[in-house]
Amino acid sequence: MIVLLFSIQIPSAEAATLEGETTVNLNVRATPSTNGKLIQTLKKGTKVKYGTHNKEWSKIYLNSRTYYASAQYIKRITAPATTVTKQTATSTGVTTVNLNIRVSAYSKAKIYRTLKKGTTVQYVVHNSSWAKVYVDGKTYYAAKAYIAPKTVASQPTVVKEDGHANRELKLFGYRNQRSTVLKVLPAQTAVVSSKYNSSWSVVYIGSKTYYAPTAFITAGAAKPTVVKENGHANRELKLFGYRNQRSTVLKVLPAQTAVVSSKYNSSWSIVYIGSKTYYAPTAFISPGAPAVTPPPATKPPVVQKVTGYANRNANLYKKTIQSSPVARVLPKYTAVTYSKHNSSWSVVYIGTETFYTPTSWLSAGKAPAAPAATPKGKVYTNTPGDVLNVRASASASSTILGRLAHGTQVDHYGSTNGFYKIKYNGRDGYISTAYAMTLKPSATSNAVIVLDAGHGGGDPGAVNGSLYEKTVVLDVTKRVEAYLRSKYDYQVRLTRSTDVYLTLDQRVQTAKTLRGNLFVSLHTNAATTPYAKGVETFYSSSSAHSAKSRVLATDIQSHLMGKMSGMTNRGVKTANYYVIRYNTMPSALVELGFISSPQDITHLRSDASRQRMAEGVAEGIAKYVRAYH
Numbered sequence: 280m281i282v283l284l285f286s287i288q289i290p291s292a293e294a295a296t297l298e299g300e301t302t303v304n305l306n307v308r309a310t311p312s313t314n315g316k317l318i319q320t321l322k323k324g325t326k327v328k329y330g331t332h333n334k335e336w337s338k339i340y341l342n343s344r345t346y347y348a349s350a351q352y353i354k355r356i357t358a359p360a361t362t363v364t365k366q367t368a369t370s371t372g373v374t375t376v377n378l379n380i381r382v383s384a385y386s387k388a389k390i391y392r393t394l395k396k397g398t399t400v401q402y403v404v405h406n407s408s409w410a411k412v413y414v415d416g417k418t419y420y421a422a423k424a425y426i427a428p429k430t431v432a433s434q435p436t437v438v439k440e441d442g443h444a445n446r447e448l449k450l451f452g453y454r455n456q457r458s459t460v461l462k463v464l465p466a467q468t469a470v471v472s473s474k475y476n477s478s479w480s481v482v483y484i485g486s487k488t489y490y491a492p493t494a495f496i497t498a499g500a501a502k503p504t505v506v507k508e509n510g511h512a513n514r515e516l517k518l519f520g521y522r523n524q525r526s527t528v529l530k531v532l533p534a535q536t537a538v539v540s541s542k543y544n545s546s547w548s549i550v551y552i553g554s555k556t557y558y559a560p561t562a563f564i565s566p567g568a569p570a571v572t573p574p575p576a577t578k579p580p581v582v583q584k585v586t587g588y589a590n591r592n593a594n595l596y597k598k599t600i601q602s603s604p605v606a607r608v609l610p611k612y613t614a615v616t617y618s619k620h621n622s623s624w625s626v627v628y629i630g631t632e633t634f635y636t637p638t639s640w641l642s643a644g645k646a647p648a649a650p651a652a653t654p655k656g657k658v659y660t661n662t663p664g665d666v667l668n669v670r671a672s673a674s675a676s677s678t679i680l681g682r683l684a685h686g687t688q689v690d691h692y693g694s695t696n697g698f699y700k701i702k703y704n705g706r707d708g709y710i711s712t713a714y715a716m717t718l719k720p721s722a723t724s725n726a727v728i729v730l731d732a733g734h735g736g737g738d739p740g741a742v743n744g745s746l747y748e749k750t751v752v753l754d755v756t757k758r759v760e761a762y763l764r765s766k767y768d769y770q771v772r773l774t775r776s777t778d779v780y781l782t783l784d785q786r787v788q789t790a791k792t793l794r795g796n797l798f799v800s801l802h803t804n805a806a807t808t809p810y811a812k813g814v815e816t817f818y819s820s821s822s823a824h825s826a827k828s829r830v831l832a833t834d835i836q837s838h839l840m841g842k843m844s845g846m847t848n849r850g851v852k853t854a855n856y857y858v859i860r861y862n863t864m865p866s867a868l869v870e871l872g873f874i875s876s877p878q879d880i881t882h883l884r885s886d887a888s889r890q891r892m893a894e895g896v897a898e899g900i901a902k903y904v905r906a907y908h
Contacts (some may be wrong), residue, residue: 280867286452286711293733294298294501295588296324296329296330296340297328297329297330297355298328298355298356298789299323299325299326299329299337299352299353299354299355299356300325300326300327300353300356300683301322301323301324301325301328301352301353301354301720302323302352302354303322303323303352304320304321304322304323304351304361305320305321305323305325305348305351305352305353306319306320306348307319307320307321307339307346307347307348307350307889308347309347309348310345311332311333311335311336311347311432312346312347312699313628315347316347316563317599318341319341319346321348321369326356327339327340327341327353328340329348331350331384332347332350333350333352335349335350335351336348336349336350337349337350337353338575349404354540365848368405368574369401369402369413370402370428371401371429372399372400372401372402372410372428372429373398373399373426373427373428374394374395374396374397374398374400374425374426375396375425375426376396376425376588376897377394377395377396377448378393378394378396378421378422379393379420379422379428380392380393380394380412380419380420380421380422381420381421382419382420383420384405384406384408384409384420384479384539384629385420386599387388387610389418390847391414391419392414392495393418394414394421395629396458399429400426400895401413401415401871402411402421402426402577404423404429405420407423408422408423408424409422409423410411410422410423410426411422412426415861417576419497420529421686422663423846426907432755436472437481438473438474439473439483440471440472440473440498441469441470441471441498441499441500442470442471442472442496442497442498442499443467443468443469443470443497443499443500443501444464444466444467444468444470444471444495444497444501445466445495445496445497446466446495446730447463447464447465447466447522447672448463448464448465448466448468448470448482448491448496448871449462449491450462450463450464450482450484450489450490450491451489451490451491452489452490453490454475454478456492456519461489462489463520463521463715463833464483464826465549465556466543467501467505468501469500469501470482470483470496470787471483472491473575474493475490475493476681477493478492478493478494479491479492479493480492480493480496482891484497492788493726497711499722505541505549506541506542507539507540507541507551507608508539508540508541508566508568509536509537509538509539509566509568509871510532510537510538510540510564510565510567511536511537511538511564511565511567511568511569512534512535512536512538512564512565512566512569513533513534513563513565514535514563514624515532515533515534516529516532516534516536516538516550516563516564517530517531517556517559517560518531518532518550518552518557518559518722519557519558519559520557521558522543522546522558524560525535526837529557530552530557533594535569535570536569536697537568537569537683538550538551538552538564539566540559542561542653543558543561545561545628546560546561546562547559547561548560548561548656549670553867557792560613563576564686567719568907570696582618582626583618583619583863584616584617584618584628585616585617585618586613586615586643587614587615587616587617587642587643587644587646588613588641588644588645588646589609589610589611589612589615589640589642589646590611590640590641590642591611591640592608592609592610592611593608593609593611593613593636593637593640593641594607594608594636594640595607595608595627595629595634595635595636596634596635596636597634597635599620599621599623599624599635601637604703606634607629607634607884608826609627609636612646612647612648613646614628614645614646615627615641616628616671617636617641619638620635620841622638623636623638624635624636624637625637625638625641627641630732636790646660650766651659652692653737654690654691654692655691655692655693656690656691656717656718657688657690657691657717658687658688658691658699658715658716659686659687659689659715659716659717659719660683660684660685660686660687660710660714660715661685661714661715661716662685662714662905663899665685665905666682666684666685666748667682667683667685667687667710667711667714667715668681668682668710668711669682669683669701669703669708669709669710670698670708670709670710671708671709672697672709673695673698673700673709674696674709675711677709680703680704680706680708681703681704681708683710686719688719689701689710690702690714694712697712697713698710698711698712699711699712699713699715712732713906714905722766724770724905724908725770725771726761726770726796726797726902726907726908727771727772727793727794727795727796727908728758728769728770728772728795728796728797728799728900729770729772729773729774729789729790729793729795729797729798729799729801729905730756730760730771730772730773730774730801731756731773731774731775731786731790731798731800731858731862732752732756732773732774732775732801733747733752733800733801733802734747734748734749734752734780734802735753735775735777735778735779735780735781736749736779736780737780738780739805740752740802741803741805741874741875742874743805743856743874743875743880746874746880746883746884748803748805748874749778750778751803751871751874751883751889752801752802752803752871753775753776753778754872755801755889755892755893755896756773756801756891756892756893757773757776758890758892759771759799759801759896759897759900760773760892761893762893762894762897763897763900763901764896766901767901767904769901769904771794772793773790774786774790781896782860783857784799784861787857787858787861787862790862790863790864791862791863791864792806794867795864795902796863796864796908797831797864797865797866797900797904798858798859798865798866798867799831799835799866799867799868799869799896799900800858800859800866800867800868800869801871801896802869802871803870803871803873803874803883804870804871804872804873804874804875805867805873805874805875806875806876807875808874808875809875809876809877810876811873811875812846812847812872812873812875812876812879813846813847813848813849813872813877813879813888814836814839814840814843814846814847814848814849814869814870814872815836815849815850815851815852815870815875816832816833816835816839816851816852816867816869816870817851817852817853817854817856817859817869817870818831818832818833818851818853818854818859818866818867818868819853819854819855819856819859819860820853820855821855821860821867822859822860822861822862823863824860824864824865824866824868827851827865827907828859828865828866828867830899830903830907831866831867831899831903831904832851832867833864834899834902834903835867835869835895835896835899835903836848836850836851836899837899838895838896838898838902839869839892839896839899841861841895841896841898842891842895842898843880843882843888843891843892844896846872846878846882849870854868859862864883864904865907869896871883871892874899
């Protein structure tokens with residue numbers, strides 16, 4: 280699509296440029312037209328870099344962008360001849376951008392490879408603009424301006440020392456004690472380190488390095504010997520990763536659990552479990568083995584199980600307290616087996632699991648027949664031009680039992696997981712709440728859809744021979760209109776239905792005047808290379824309707840690619856194009872393909888492909904309308 284609509288330029292880092300000087304106060308425009316947007320006025324005598332566009336217009340390169348100015352008011356400055364001294368010895372350099380490596384010193388020569396920014400290369404100067412680059416044992420060429428000499432700094436000698444942590448040693452990824460602690464070493468741990476500066480040291484563990492305060496490391500081996508003792512927890516024993524009872528509890532040992540520990544200080548002990556260590560309060564550990572509790576002298580009472588049913592919707596708990604989490608709910612009249620736990624609670628048996636529930640919620644004997652469910656309300660299906668699936672469960676992936684036409688009235692029995700429960704052919708069925716409403720819908724949507732065919736009149740848009748963008752998009756736009764009217768009976772309005780020119784603001788104001796509910800602008804793309812191809816849809820993240828605009832663009836791109844699977848899917852993107860940023864309704868802009876692409880142009884010329892494009896755009900719009908209108 281041409282730059283008249285979007286004012287977007289793609290500069291080429293390697294394009295050949297000329298040096299020139301303005302001969303008058305010269306207007307610089309966004310497009311090669313006297314109607315193009317005025318970007319800047321250059322004073323007479325301003326030095327500029329420029330290139331040839333056509334007989335009347337030159338390309339002007341300003342601020343890394345490409346604009347246009349009248350060619351007759353730019354005088355070329357001939358640079359003095361320079362003598363290039365060949366450089367026989369190679370130099371080591373580094374690429375300052377993602378750099379194209381070409382087979383000859385010419386900006387349109389074949390690209391052998393693109394080196395990423397920061398790649399080290401061997402090179403020599405070829406001429407004032409190009410360098411010879413040696414890649415894979417062969418000689419190629421690259422723009423000299425994007426290769427910088429590489430300097431190699433001398434590395435200081437690192438002196439590693441053996442030592443140990445003289446206290447608990449926290450290891451960091453940065454020289455900042457407020458940064459994340461990556462590892463903690465207990466006091467007396469042997470470490471290998473080197474001095475980074477007077478405050479910090481580098482600690483080496485395997486192939487990894489960390490930073491630690493130098494003051495926390497003492498040279499030489501640790502002296503004290505750890506004395507481990509057998510004991511037991513004299514109460515419930517919480518184990519911590521730090522010597523602080525407000526820190527996270529890593530493990531809890533029941534009272535009387537045997538433990539192996541050593542004294543850390545008068546308040547804390549280290550507890551050893553397997554290869555791991557923890558901290559615990561010393562007062563919670565007693566020496567020696569735990570006392571053995573003799574088995575009870577009497578046999579436990581025999582449990583008397585009763586067959587009964589829930590006399591209400593009964594909550595089941597894992598504890599005998601109603602403020603604890605509900606583990607399961609028994610629907611009213613469900614048959615259960617239970618036994619008395621105490622005067623208030625009963626134990627309920629379900630399979631191999633047991634639960635607690637208040638005894639008053641259970642009754643002995645056979646449950647009476649559950650009364651027939653009564654509807655909770657009526658809803659109407661809302662799928663203009665389509666049908667609604669009835670599913671076997673409240674899931675979009677469950678089995679389809681049947682389908683209901685648009686506007687069908689059904690009784691519902693409540694909703695769950697985004698689905699209404701209904702009766703369908705004598706059994707339970709589920710329909711999506713997103714496609715149901717409490718008021719009977721009209722036969723079709725009241726939404727007003729505004730379609731905008733880009734360019735027109737004296738603005739042909741992108742051109743390839745006899746094929747104009749304005750002609751292609753007007754044809755596809757009319758096909759979208761006809762499809763939406765015939766299949767869905769939607770209200771469709773066009774910003775232009777003939778070959779006339781409208782400004783960007785006129786298109787926005789027309790959509791507003793038509794009281795549109797959504798706006799879709801159709802275009803074809805164009806590029807300076809024949810390799811760019813494919814379909815893409817844009818929405819503006821800066822508009823007041825960006826959320827719905829994103830849904831609209833996504834629906835259109837999805838259905839359009841479903842119809843045009845042979846074309847490249849460039850996806851949904853954001854852009855602040857005028858007609859979608861400043862519109863007063865959800866808006867999307869569709870690029871139907873590149874008129875400059877040999878592959879895409881076959882579709883843009885074909886009536887059959889244009890019809891499929893129109894149907895894809897229309898079905899995407901219809902999906903959006905069904906969801907929001």
